[in-house]
Amino acid sequence: xxxxxPSLTVLAxxxxxxxxxxxxxxxFVAPEDADQGLSQKIFxxxxxxxxxxxxxxxxxxWKAFRLLTTRGERYDLESYTGVHQGTIFGALTLVTGSxxxxxxxxVWWTWSSNQLVLFLVLFLxxxxxxxxxxxxxxxxxxxRISAVYALxxxxxVPVSFLAIRLASDFIHPTVFTRDGPQMTGxxxxxxxxxxxxxxxxxxxxxRVELAGKRTDANLRELREVLAx
Amino acid sequence: MSASEKYVxxxxxxxxxxxxxxxxxxxxxxxxxxxxxxxxxxxARARVAAGEPTDG
Numbered sequence: 001x002x003x004x005x006p007s008l009t010v011l012a013x014x015x016x017x018x019x020x021x022x023x024x025x026x027x028f029v030a031p032e033d034a035d036q037g038l039s040q041k042i043f044x045x046x047x048x049x050x051x052x053x054x055x056x057x058x059x060x061x062w063k064a065f066r067l068l069t070t071r072g073e074r075y076d077l078e079s080y081t082g083v084h085q086g087t088i089f090g091a092l093t094l095v096t097g098s099x100x101x102x103x104x105x106x107v108w109w110t111w112s113s114n115q116l117v118l119f120l121v122l123f124l125x126x127x128x129x130x131x132x133x134x135x136x137x138x139x140x141x142x143x144r145i146s147a148v149y150a151l152x153x154x155x156x157v158p159v160s161f162l163a164i165r166l167a168s169d170f171i172h173p174t175v176f177t178r179d180g181p182q183m184t185g186x187x188x189x190x191x192x193x194x195x196x197x198x199x200x201x202x203x204x205x206x207r208v209e210l211a212g213k214r215t216d217a218n219l220r221e222l223r224e225v226l227a228x
Numbered sequence: 229m230s231a232s233e234k235y236v237x238x239x240x241x242x243x244x245x246x247x248x249x250x251x252x253x254x255x256x257x258x259x260x261x262x263x264x265x266x267x268x269x270x271x272a273r274a275r276v277a278a279g280e281p282t283d284g
Contacts, residue, residue, distance in 0.1 A: 042239040046239065049243070088246070099235050099239045205250060
C-alpha cells in the first residue's frame, strides 16, 4: 500500500498558520535577550533558514543517491529542485546573518569566523552545481554527474555545522551545546515553532517548484509529439 | 525607530520580500504554462479536426 502525500493546500495553510504563531511568539512571548537586546530576535529567522538550507541540501543528496542506485529519472529533477531550494535558503542565510552581524558586531562580514567562511564555501559550492549542470547536454550523463556533485556537496554540511564547535569560534555564538539549548523555555519554543514554519514553507515551495518543472518537461515532450 | 529595531525589521523584511518574489515568479510561470498548454490544445484540436494522427 502506497502512502498518499498530504495535499499542498493543507500543507500551505499549516505553514501560514505556523508562521503567524511563530511571529506572535517571537515578538510577544519570547523575552528579550539580556546581552544582545532586540537584535537577538533575528536568531528566530536566521537559524531556521540556515537549518532549512542544510535540510534541502540533504534532501538533494538523498535524491541523488536514489538516482545513482535505482537509475530512476524522476530523482534528477527532485535532486535539482532540492539544490535550487537549498541555494536560495543559503543566500537568505547569508543576508540575514549579515544583518545580524552588523547589529551585533558592527560589521556586515568578518573573515575571522570559521562558521561564516565555511557557510560561504558551502553556498559557492552549490552555486557551481548550476554551472556544471548547464554545461552538460541533457541526458543520463548530466543526471549522473549532477547527482555525484550533489552527493559530494552534502559532506560540507556537517563540516559547516560543526565548524564552530571544532574550531572554538568565539565570534559566532554557540546556542546549542552538549548541555542543551542556551536559552529560556519560551525562547526555545518560539525557535522550534519558527523552525517548523520555515521548514514546512520550504517543503511547500519544493513541491510547487517540482510540479512546475515536471509540467514544463511534459509540455516540452508534448510539443515535440505534436510538432508538424 | 532604534538601530536594533531597524535591523530586526530588515532581517524579517528580507524574508518577506523573498516569499513575495517567489509568489510573483511562480505566478509568471503558471501564466506561461497556461498559455503554452492552450496553444498545444489548439494544435491538437486542429489535428483531430483535419483527421491527422496526433502522435507526430
